[in-house]
Structures are given as C-alpha cells and as structure tokens.
Amino acid sequence: MSGLEYGSTFALWRDGSQAEWRAFVHHPFVEGLSDGTLPRAAFLHYLVQDYVFLVHFSRAWSLGVVKAETLDEMKVCAGTVDALVNHEMALHVETCAAEGIGEAALFEAPEAFETLAYTRYVMDAGLQGDFLDLMAALAPCCFGYGEIGARLAREAPTDAPYRTWIDTYNGAAYQDAMIRVGEMIDAALARRLGPEPAHAPRWPYLQQRFATATRLETAFWDMGLRGG
Numbered sequence: 001m002s003g004l005e006y007g008s009t010f011a012l013w014r015d016g017s018q019a020e021w022r023a024f025v026h027h028p029f030v031e032g033l034s035d036g037t038l039p040r041a042a043f044l045h046y047l048v049q050d051y052v053f054l055v056h057f058s059r060a061w062s063l064g065v066v067k068a069e070t071l072d073e074m075k076v077c078a079g080t081v082d083a084l085v086n087h088e089m090a091l092h093v094e095t096c097a098a099e100g101i102g103e104a105a106l107f108e109a110p111e112a113f114e115t116l117a118y119t120r121y122v123m124d125a126g127l128q129g130d131f132l133d134l135m136a137a138l139a140p141c142c143f144g145y146g147e148i149g150a151r152l153a154r155e156a157p158t159d160a161p162y163r164t165w166i167d168t169y170n171g172a173a174y175q176d177a178m179i180r181v182g183e184m185i186d187a188a189l190a191r192r193l194g195p196e197p198a199h200a201p202r203w204p205y206l207q208q209r210f211a212t213a214t215r216l217e218t219a220f221w222d223m224g225l226r227g228g
C-alpha cells in the first residue's frame with residue numbers, strides 16, 4: 001500500500017519511521033495470522049489483552065473529543081469511539097465467547113505491562129500535549145491494522161483459521177473509518193501547522209510520537225507471542 005489511502009500525513013509519518021513500521025506490520029505474529037501457524041493460545045492471549053487495550057483506546061479517542069477544535073474533529077473522534085466500543089470489540093467478545101471466556105471476564109482481565117505501557121503512553125500524549133500529539137500517538141494503531149488487514153486479505157488462504165480477524169480489519173467498516181480518520185488528521189495538521197506541516201518546528205516531535213507508538217505496537221505482538 002502507498003499509505004496515501006489514509007492521507008498524506010500518515011504517509012509522511014510512516015516514511016519517517018520505516019524500520020519501526022516494518023517491524024510492526026511484518027511481525028512474526030502477523031505472518032502467523034496470515035498463514036495460520038500462529039498458536040491458538042497465543043491468539044487468545046493477544047485477543048484478551050487487545051480487548052483491554054481497546055477499552056483504554058476508546059478512552060483516548062474520547063479525549064480527542066475533549067481536545068477537538070472543530071465539529072468535524074469531534075464527529076470523527078466520537079464516531080471512532082462508537083466503532084471501537086460497539087463494533088471492533090464485538091470481534092473480541094464473540095471469538096472469546098466461543099472459547100468460554102465471557103465479556104465480564106474480558107473486562108476484568110489483568111492488564112499485561114505491554115497493554116498498560118501502550119495505552120497509557122497514548123493517553124499521556126493527549127493529556128500532556130494537544131490534539132496533534134494525541135493523533136500522532138493514535139495513528140499507528142489505526143492505520144497499521146488497516147494496512148495489515150488489507151495485505152493479509154490478499155495473501156492469506158480463503159480458509160485461513162484467522163480469516164474472521166483478517167476480514168474485520170479488511171472490511172469496509174474498518175477501512176472506510178480509517179480513510180475518514182486520515183482525512184481528519186490531514187485537516188487537523190493543516191489547520192494548526194499550515195499547508196506544509198512537515199516543515200513546522202513541531203514536526204520532529206510528532207514524528208517521534210508516531211515512532212514510539214509504532215514500537216509499542218511491536219511490543220504488543222511480542223507479548224501476544226509469549227502467551228502461546
């Protein structure tokens with residue numbers, strides 16, 4: 001993927017963190033999802049932690065509503081909270097229910113350090129910084145899974161054991177929402193930093209936030225693999 005599907009800001013951030021990005025989107029956990037070799041225990045361990053992750057991630061997107069400066073920013077942030085809480089997390093609830101893990105148990109699951117580190121890093125980016133800091137920290141999560149879902153949908157066999165996961169992130173609901181997030185982030189940067197945001201003094205700090213969040217994504221996959 002060129003990256004432009006999700007806007008020009010994401011394409012620049014991704015180009016500025018190439019090594020980190022590759023380690024994230026081509027992680028052995030991802031390749032195991034693709035060819036089906038990922039142990040089921042690792043997948044379930046990851047999925048339970050990912051449910052906890054999404055709870056806190058929804059809080060971070062809610063902070064986006066608080067920090068927004070335009071109605072469009074508010075709408076996209078509020079819409080993303082809805083998509084996370086009422087749609088993406090259904091994948092986790094349904095898959096875990098089939099394995100005998102109920103939603104109450106998911107909500108109460110002890111948090112792995114990697115989950116804690118990643119989600120609180122993102123929250124802190126939004127609390128300490130402004131809307132752009134928050135978006136730079138949220139972006140790898142959004143667009144990384146979009147990119148992974150689209151690639152795995154092409155590469156994985158149709159009867160791959162993790163097809164439901166792949167189809168969730170390649171599905172129109174997720175992909176369209178991420179395109180909308182990408183457009184909103186482009187507009188947010190133009191509004192605050194002008195027409196050439198990459199030349200603004202703040203740019204290296206935003207790039208740094210993006211790179212850190214991308215490394216935290218890789219650590220999250222590592223944690224998943226250890227659970228197998």
Ligand SMILES: Cc1ncc(CN)c(N)n1
Binds near residue numbers: 140141220
């Ligand atoms: C860790 C992580 N990163 C991203 C996503 C996609 N929302 C997710 N579910 N989990």
